[in-house]
Amino acid sequence: MDIDDAGRALAAECARYTAMGWMRGTSGNLSVVLDRDPLRLAVTVSGRDKGELTASDVVVIDAHGTTTDPVRVPSAEAGLHGRIAAVSGAGAVVHVHAMAPVVAGEYWPGGVHLRDLEMLKGFGRAAHDDTVTIPVVPNSQDMQVLGDAFESHHRPDTPALIVARHGVYVWGDDLHQARHRLECLDWLLRFTVETRGTR
Ligand SMILES: [Zn+2]
Numbered sequence: 001m002d003i004d005d006a007g008r009a010l011a012a013e014c015a016r017y018t019a020m021g022w023m024r025g026t027s028g029n030l031s032v033v034l035d036r037d038p039l040r041l042a043v044t045v046s047g048r049d050k051g052e053l054t055a056s057d058v059v060v061i062d063a064h065g066t067t068t069d070p071v072r073v074p075s076a077e078a079g080l081h082g083r084i085a086a087v088s089g090a091g092a093v094v095h096v097h098a099m100a101p102v103v104a105g106e107y108w109p110g111g112v113h114l115r116d117l118e119m120l121k122g123f124g125r126a127a128h129d130d131t132v133t134i135p136v137v138p139n140s141q142d143m144q145v146l147g148d149a150f151e152s153h154h155r156p157d158t159p160a161l162i163v164a165r166h167g168v169y170v171w172g173d174d175l176h177q178a179r180h181r182l183e184c185l186d187w188l189l190r191f192t193v194e195t196r197g198t199r
Contacts, residue, residue: 006032006042007055013094013175014044018051022096022186026050028167029075031061032092032175033085039063041093043081046073065143079143080150080169087151088159090171092178100190101168105136107196109164111153112136114188122184125157132158134185139166160185 001009010030017023017030028050031043042058043065044050059072063086065079075081081093104112112134114120118127125132135153140146150161150169159181161169170185172178 001032001034001042003034003042003058003060004055006034007058009175010042010044010058011053011055013179014050014053016179017094017096018049020098020183022098022182023050024097027097028095029077029081030092030094030175031078031081031085033090034060039082039086041078041081041085043074043078046075076141077143080146083143083147084150084161084169084171087154088156088171090159090178091173092175093169093171094175094178094182095167095169096182097167098182098186100186100193101134101162102165103193104134104189105162105164107193109136112162112189112192114192117188117191119184119187119191123181123188124159134158134160134162134189136162136164139163 026047029044031041034040041061043061045057059067059069059074061067061074061078063082065082067074084093114132121127137149159171170182172181
């Protein structure tokens, strides 16, 4: 994927996410891998209304979240995008400040367990006889700290990370798979929060 295609795809995805209420204010950021070796990603720029991005509101970063772009500023969280893409092999990483993951992380700071729910199939797991644990890590402004926490919990079959009192990261082969996983995970976490104490 070249940078122009990436910019168009990221702007379109951000508009959809904004409509879901997942990118309030200027929060959240999405990225897509441009090259694997060395790793280069296109990530949404910092500080813009994510419902109004254009195809040029992206910046190219390396695996550490740094850029050589003289003008555009990547999201402060770009370093974690690079780390997740490098470790997981994902082609796209999405990060939003959806409410359900944060509430779930508040109830279950040791990890959120999901089981026996049809929507788990949309997350790439079995609907029965399989417990999926979404890791929860403490929030930090230091992407090295967050990256180390992500890596210590990473499992190839669980493409998501809740950052406590902050938001959620989900990744996949491409932007569509990442979005579908996030949509299903949001449903799963909302169900789990709303039915707590009944199981
Ligand atoms: Zn964030």
